[in-house]
Amino acid sequence: xxxxxxxDINEGDISYSRVTHLATNANNEIYALGHHLGRHDFGDGQQxxxxxxxxxxxxxxxxxxxxxxxxWVKQFNPGGRYEFGSIVIGDSGDLFISGYAxxxxxxxxxxxxPINPTMPNVYAPTHxxxxxxxxxxxxxxLDADGNYITHxxxxxxxxxxx
Numbered sequence: 001x002x003x004x005x006x007x008d009i010n011e012g013d014i015s016y017s018r019v020t021h022l023a024t025n026a027n028n029e030i031y032a033l034g035h036h037l038g039r040h041d042f043g044d045g046q047q048x049x050x051x052x053x054x055x056x057x058x059x060x061x062x063x064x065x066x067x068x069x070x071x072w073v074k075q076f077n078p079g080g081r082y083e084f085g086s087i088v089i090g091d092s093g094d095l096f097i098s099g100y101a102x103x104x105x106x107x108x109x110x111x112x113x114p115i116n117p118t119m120p121n122v123y124a125p126t127h128x129x130x131x132x133x134x135x136x137x138x139x140x141x142l143d144a145d146g147n148y149i150t151h152x153x154x155x156x157x158x159x160x161x162x
Contacts (some may be wrong), residue, residue, distance in 0.1 A: 080101045080109075
């Protein structure tokens with residue numbers, strides 16, 4: 001059983017964090033998918049990695065070494081409600097994350113990397129002109145370092161017309 005401590009730094013505000021999916025590679029490194037609300041320090045104890053989502057649930061992926069030290073963590077920009085279905089590690093080490101999302105506006109952000117590293121809360125939408133609160137399925141492809149690979153993305157409308 002894996003346990004990862006994420007420091008809650010909310011100073012009394014409501015917050016939580018939850019890991020929903022785990023996968024391990026051949027080196028016993030662990031990939032974890034989950035979601036959180038509030039301010040959390042995902043850092044390694046030496047360096048802070050704080051993600052703040054005070055009013056809406058945010059979604060993350062993190063990589064840990066065999067000793068459960070956090071190697072990196074990336075947050076998917078809220079922009080909608082995401083449900084992860086699975087995480088699979090391919091033969092080349094790439095990550096495939098399946099699930100569905102419902103945008104609260106007309107965009108979704110399936111790339112967990114900010115477009116400008118000096119502004120960690122600025123993301124570029126990966127899908128635009130979507131129908132608000134409509135369900136879209138996805139399979140996102142990331143490399144072993146959590147970098148978005150655009151040619152590996154599958155995206156489709158999962159609403160059924162009756």
